[in-house]
Amino acid sequence: MMKKLKILSINKYYRLAGGADREMFNIEKILIENGHEVIPFSTVSKENNKNDWNDYFIDGLNIEDLEKETLTKKLKKFSRIIYNFQAKRNLLKLLDVVTPDVAHLHNIHYEISPSVIHALERKNIPIVMHLHDMRLFCPNGVFFTQGKFCQACIYNKFYNALFKKCVQNSYKASLAAMLANYLQYFLRIWKKHIDRYIIPTNILTDMSIKYGIPKNKIDTFDYYIDANNYVVSDNYEPYFVFFGFQGVSKGIMNVLKALKILQTEGFTNYKLKIFGNKGPVTNDIIKFIDDNSLSNNIEYLGFVEDEILFKEISNSLFVIIPSIGSENSNCVIRESNALGKMVLGSKIGGIPEQIVDGETGLLFNTNDLNDLSSKIKFLFENPDTAKEWGRKSRVHVEKRSDKQFFYDQLMQTYTKAIENYNN
Missing domain, CATH: 3.40.50.2000 (Glycogen Phosphorylase B;)
Structure with a gap:
């Protein structure tokens, strides 16, 4: 003993x-x-x-x-x-x-x-x-x-x-x-x-x-991560989530720019909800949304308690991690997967080690706005694929839990x- x-x-x-x-x-x-x-x-x-x-x-x-x-x-x-x-x-x-x-x-x-x-x-x-x-x-x-x-x-x-x-x-x-x-x-x-x-x-x-x-x-x-602490919902509403610190290296501005590309192309069948603590780019986020008439598709919600945040994630289609600075092991991926949601993640740092590309989630080339916008569009046009990858990501977490x-x-x-x- x-x-x-x-x-x-x-x-x-x-x-x-x-x-x-x-x-x-x-x-x-x-x-x-x-x-x-x-x-x-x-x-x-x-x-x-x-x-x-x-x-x-x-x-x-x-x-x-x-x-x-x-x-x-x-x-x-x-x-x-x-x-x-x-x-x-x-x-x-x-x-x-x-x-x-x-x-x-x-x-x-x-x-x-x-x-x-x-x-x-x-x-x-x-x-x-x-x-x-x-x-x-x-x-x-x-x-x-x-x-x-x-x-x-x-x-x-x-x-x-x-x-x-x-x-x-x-x-x-x-x-x-x-x-x-x-x-x-x-x-x-x-x-x-x-x-x-x-x-x-x-x-x-x-x-x-x-x-x-x-x-x-x-x-x-x-x-x-104890997957048993996270309740999986069968609900998949047509929106995706960014949550985390609003710093430059987290890449949230790239997401907004990619959505602007989609808007220019005439694709507006999406919604983004932004959660997390205020940071250096918070004002830039709000200004970009207003200046580019994106408020119908992007909702800035800021900091909320975990109970509310996890409910919003569990009802979403997928979660995005658009980091442009190097991550180690990302808790957003683990928590999203535990809630049964796939992650669209940047190919940088330790993120590719946590996402099985095309099976438990999807990767995009870091800082490539065209690749990012096309993959956001793909997931909204193929929601059943996003749901299936989300279910597989939960199984993946359970095996490691x-x-x-x-x-x-x-x-x-x-x-x-x-x-x-x-x-």
């Missing part, structure tokens, strides 16, 4: 702000269900989930603040992005009162920083690192800047992030991110100080190996990390 473990879970948020946070909470739930203890370490927020360890959490930090604060505060926050001494101090205090068997790191870049790794090493705690994005190789994490795909920083050429203002379109924020990445590189944080890696996609696994992370330290397995299998993989990773550290 496996020993019950104490797992220290470190992430920049202890609230649901994105796909990585959802995965962290899924893992926490599975561990607790199996009798393990999970100890969170994160940043302070009124929106945090309830926990017993909040006294050790650190001040929140938004990299955007570098453009807004006084010079003194800017310098203080600038240094915290590179190496957060408060995170190190607070974690050491926490480790004085509890001794975890293993630490599971999620998103720690910038807000928490790798300073926590040095604290863990001082207390002899084995470390597992979960890679949720491309930030080891790209300071903004998505291989996208100035409106287009970019890999200029790959192989440690992080100075390009400063020249291109890759982070928040800000020289200050980009400089801080560049210096943070260089510090991690020169200290060999990721190559020498991590006992085990969990990587959700093959594309990120291959990049990590090329970067120099030892292949024998990597376990590749995707995020977990084996909680025991995921738990066993997780335990194997923890065991290997502990053994690697002890050896």
